[in-house]
Amino acid sequence: MTITDRLNATKTALARAAVDSNRDPKDITLICVTKTFSAEEIAPLLEAGHRIFGENRVQEASGKWSGLRAHYSNIELHLIGPLQSNKTREAVETFDVIQSLDREKLASAIAEEMSRSKRYPKLFVQINTGAEPQKAGALPQEADNFIKICQEIYKLKIEGLMCVPPVNEQAAPHFALLAEIARRNNLAQLSMGMSSDFEVAIQLGATFVRVGSKIMGQRDYLT
Numbered sequence: 001m002t003i004t005d006r007l008n009a010t011k012t013a014l015a016r017a018a019v020d021s022n023r024d025p026k027d028i029t030l031i032c033v034t035k036t037f038s039a040e041e042i043a044p045l046l047e048a049g050h051r052i053f054g055e056n057r058v059q060e061a062s063g064k065w066s067g068l069r070a071h072y073s074n075i076e077l078h079l080i081g082p083l084q085s086n087k088t089r090e091a092v093e094t095f096d097v098i099q100s101l102d103r104e105k106l107a108s109a110i111a112e113e114m115s116r117s118k119r120y121p122k123l124f125v126q127i128n129t130g131a132e133p134q135k136a137g138a139l140p141q142e143a144d145n146f147i148k149i150c151q152e153i154y155k156l157k158i159e160g161l162m163c164v165p166p167v168n169e170q171a172a173p174h175f176a177l178l179a180e181i182a183r184r185n186n187l188a189q190l191s192m193g194m195s196s197d198f199e200v201a202i203q204l205g206a207t208f209v210r211v212g213s214k215i216m217g218q219r220d221y222l223t
């Protein structure tokens with residue numbers, strides 16, 4: 001199977017999962033996660049018409065995607081990895097959506113950079129649903145307050161929430177927790193579900209799924 005075949009197979013699986021959950025497939029956006037893959041490896045997906053991609057590192061993405069954007073229009077690039085506040089300028093410049101807003105210092109830096117650059121990427125708050133010490137994301141018990149700080153102090157529009165469940169646990173309870181935090185904060189978008197669990201995420205309300213290896217193949221190194 002080529003990368004394009006795997007993209008199509010993933011779209012079919014996504015549509016089936018949506019229908020099984022009595023949802024409209026159009027309400028679920030497939031983000032193809034291309035971290036570690038080169039521009040040459042990504043090009044066939046752009047040729048096939050796909051436009052929505054995810055990367056987890058600011059520097060890697062800015063180099064790779066500035067070249068691709070010169071050849072293909074209407075690309076929507078999502079930052080799905082942790083963001084250091086000193087990389088905010090480059091992140092706001094490079095990405096159309098930042099999914100890893102998770103602390104006040106970053107909210108402040110993003111707000112400042114947006115008003116300076118007049119570029120306004122869409123924002124998702126990342127929640128560390130498993131409260132893992134090494135993982136990015138606001139803790140679940142701090143989520144409501146953090147979302148309010150973003151909205152009221154920094155005047156940031158928050159589209160929705162994102163999570164990456166712990167690798168060795170069932171994902172479903174984490175997706176359900178994310179959906180519950182979004183519901184009580186009136187946030188419409190849920191970015192959850194990866195190659196191994198996007199069907200479960202769709203059952204639990206995902207509006208964005210982030211699929212890497214199922215489309216791109218195995219990555220050569222872990223990131």
Ligand SMILES: *Cc1c(COP(=O)(O)O)cnc(C)c1O
Binds near residue numbers: 164211
């Ligand atoms: C790498 C990554 C993905 C995609 O993971 P796969 O298992 O390859 O589908 C999704 N979300 C985030 C945050 C990632 O870092």
